[in-house]
Amino acid sequence: MWPSFLIAIYCACLVFASLLGGWLPSLVRLTHTRMQLMMSFVGGLMLGVAILHLLPHAVVQTGSLDYAAWSCILGLLTMFLTIRVFNVHQHGPVAESAHGEESAESDERHAHHDCQHPAEREGAPGRRFSWLGLFLGLAVHSLIDGVAVAASVVAAVDHGGALGLLGAGTFFAVLFHKPLDSLSITSVMVVQQWSSRARDVVNLLFSLVCPLGALLFYFGIRELGNGQAIAVGCALGFSAGVFLCISLADILPEIQFHYHDRGILSAALLLGIALSFAIGAFESERAHDHEHGREGMANDEIPKHEGIANHE
Numbered sequence: 001m002w003p004s005f006l007i008a009i010y011c012a013c014l015v016f017a018s019l020l021g022g023w024l025p026s027l028v029r030l031t032h033t034r035m036q037l038m039m040s041f042v043g044g045l046m047l048g049v050a051i052l053h054l055l056p057h058a059v060v061q062t063g064s065l066d067y068a069a070w071s072c073i074l075g076l077l078t079m080f081l082t083i084r085v086f087n088v089h090q091h092g093p094v095a096e097s098a099h100g101e102e103s104a105e106s107d108e109r110h111a112h113h114d115c116q117h118p119a120e121r122e123g124a125p126g127r128r129f130s131w132l133g134l135f136l137g138l139a140v141h142s143l144i145d146g147v148a149v150a151a152s153v154v155a156a157v158d159h160g161g162a163l164g165l166l167g168a169g170t171f172f173a174v175l176f177h178k179p180l181d182s183l184s185i186t187s188v189m190v191v192q193q194w195s196s197r198a199r200d201v202v203n204l205l206f207s208l209v210c211p212l213g214a215l216l217f218y219f220g221i222r223e224l225g226n227g228q229a230i231a232v233g234c235a236l237g238f239s240a241g242v243f244l245c246i247s248l249a250d251i252l253p254e255i256q257f258h259y260h261d262r263g264i265l266s267a268a269l270l271l272g273i274a275l276s277f278a279i280g281a282f283e284s285e286r287a288h289d290h291e292h293g294r295e296g297m298a299n300d301e302i303p304k305h306e307g308i309a310n311h312e
Helices: 002-027 032-062 065-086 104-111 118-122 130-158 168-191 196-207 209-254 262-311
Strands: none
Touching: 002 130, 002 168, 002 196, 002 209, 032 065, 032 130, 032 168, 032 209, 032 262, 065 130, 065 209, 130 168, 130 196, 130 209, 168 196, 168 209, 168 262, 196 209
16 A cells, blocks of 8 residues: 555656756756856766666566666667667756856857757757757656656565655655756746646656556556566666666766866765765665564564464
């Protein structure tokens, strides 16, 4: 009962986080430095969750290093091709800098650092719907994120978890990353001069994709019966590959370690990794305590069952 309720809570939080990201350009002034700090932290968190949480759990669930490794490679390649095909590489603010010294041209230059600049791509004739490709690519990515969250919860239950924040590491990694995705979509729509109503509709639709992936996996996995453990393990390995690709090939390469802010950006990166480690330690302790609790309850109940059996 608790895992189902927790999944519902996670989904609600993910919807809110995604919506918030889409609203950020109109709520706060997103400077280049603020975006770089956010991306450094999220990149470190996703890197830590992939290596310290998802991949080890994938090995345990599948009982095979080969299954976990190939699932990870498949996830990494899938996300890499998604980034290449849909050009899912846009984490940049539309607003001016905090001091008002940087021009719109400078913001566009800092927004992302692939071979094409936003002004050249979004401003070109006939590219008014170019945000749609970004939406589709990030939608696929969000479905996988939802699967990762649900798979982490199921894996935690299988390993003795009953209460608490099951799969917390994966959940927080996705939670902090979702605003960047929705921000990317709405920022492109702002540049292409879409109305605020249109942006809100698209933002709402996108916010529902990640919870959809989580719910489909959580309720669909029950139909697999004996193959559930393998499916969950492969999903965790696949998600680990996706997280690694997002962190190392999408987010962190965009960070500019200028001389004046390399220290704070490095600290944000390490903070994200440290948080993933702390969450993992907390989850392990809770699972360990619960396992001892279950063993104690089982030992107390054995004489009662034996007595009933003898009486019969």
